[in-house]
Amino acid sequence: MVDAATAEKLDAAFKKLQGTESKSLLKKYLTPEIFDKLKGLKTALGATLLDVIQSGVENPDSGVGIYAPDAESYTTFADLFDPIIDDYHKGFKKTDLQPKCDFGDLNSFVNVDPDNAFVVSTRVRCGRSIQGYPFNPCLNEDQYKEMEGKVKGIFEKLGGELKGTYYPLTGMTKEVQQKLIDDHFLFKEGDRFLQAANACRYWPSGRGIYHNDAKSFLVWVNEEDHLRIISMQQGGDLGGVYKRMVAGANEIEKAGSFSRNDRFGFLTFCPTNLGTTIRASVHIKLPKLAADKAKLDATAAKYNLQVRGTSGEHTESIGGVYDISNKRRLGLTEGEAVKEMQDGILELIKIEKSL
Known part of the structure; x- marks a missing residue:
């Protein structure tokens, strides 16, 4: 009690x-x-x-x-x-269960815009929590540092295209800070919603950012979730971006099992981000479709896609660029979530070309 x-x-x-x-x-x-x-x-x-x-x-x-x-x-x-x-999540009943983790056939994912006519960049990310640790409001400072130490050990062993550098927020120099801001990698202390949830205690202890040498693979440590694993690059090569994220997530799991249950799949701090926790998105220009924003939204919704402004939720489009991603994360596999996004983006491009 x-x-x-x-x-x-x-x-x-x-x-x-x-x-x-x-x-x-x-x-x-x-x-x-x-x-x-x-x-x-x-x-x-x-x-x-x-x-x-x-x-x-x-x-x-x-x-x-x-x-x-x-x-x-x-x-x-x-x-x-x-x-x-x-x-x-628009329908995930008490009796529903999240399917087992399945990234799908990685070779079935393609470049959605090989001519570079519409897609500016592609990004796939997932959230993960390390089993055995509470989420932010119940973590103490030692646990933040302990988790950071575990994933740092994994980062040091990453090779190939995942090889890179970890930048702890504690003791970060102004030069490194500016470099990460310029690359749009640096996250700031939480917003008022996270502050009120006690999710920002002991800041900046145990927090940091890892990125590979090519700046196409990124991991946020102890921002909102224990880990945000992000893969991204210019252009529309969804297949390449997704493969990199999957490879990174599989390597990082060696730091400890991820929190998961049969009902909701992967568990994170926020109930909006459960199941696959995967958000696959493109920054895309669709000038003819976007001339009627309501039509763009309605067309995207048909394919279970979500349209946001250039900088994400609650922002406007800059230069006609929209952020479009899969909407569903619960009740389908990881591979199905990304496939839904791929199929939807291919359809939107097809419609744009026909207008």
Whole structure:
């Protein structure tokens, strides 16, 4: 059971949430009945309902409003997580299970724009959590450093096109910092949503960035998730980009098994990023289709694709460049998620050419 001080804070948080005009999924699904059922529970690592909901309480403009402080939270607080995940992912019922990890036939992925007429760049990333460690809000400083040490040991052994350098945030020189900013690699301390979830403690301890010599393979260590594994390059060679990400993820798993369960697949800090956790995207110019943004959105949605501005969510298109990615991450395999994106982008290019 939670202690008296936490129970008091939880009651105050619930009351505060009820008093807001929030349209978050947290407010929608944290009914008085669910609150009473979950408020006294605690995971083995000590996470409470307060850890789960505090970001959404402090930020009433949240879309979702909850985070998982550790892997066990997804089961301990399932009565809150399950309906939110089902709602956000547009259908992932309590009885649904994530398929086993399957990257698919890597040779079936192609260059979606061999003539370099439409695609500016291609990127595939996944999130991973190292088993045996809680997620950010419950990590202590020693655990941050311990995890960093484990993955650093793996980075030092990477060879071939993955070979590169690790840059710890602690003690980073101004020159290195500027170089990483210029390359658009450096991540900053978390936004207010992460701050409110207690996801940025002990900053910058245990955080850092690895990239290969060609700057086409990148790993963020202990930013929002334990690891963000990213592969990218100019042009439309999705096959090459995806193969590199898969090779990197397989090598990094040698640092320790990744947190995964049969229901949700790979587990990360945010319930929007479960299952495959894969986001495959292109920066692409489709001037004729994009002349009618509503039509572009509707056409992309037909192929389960999501259209964002050039710099991602909540941004505008710069110079007619859009960020288009697979939308579904749960309920299908890794290979299927990337194939869905590949097929959708090929169709959008075909439509653009026909206009």
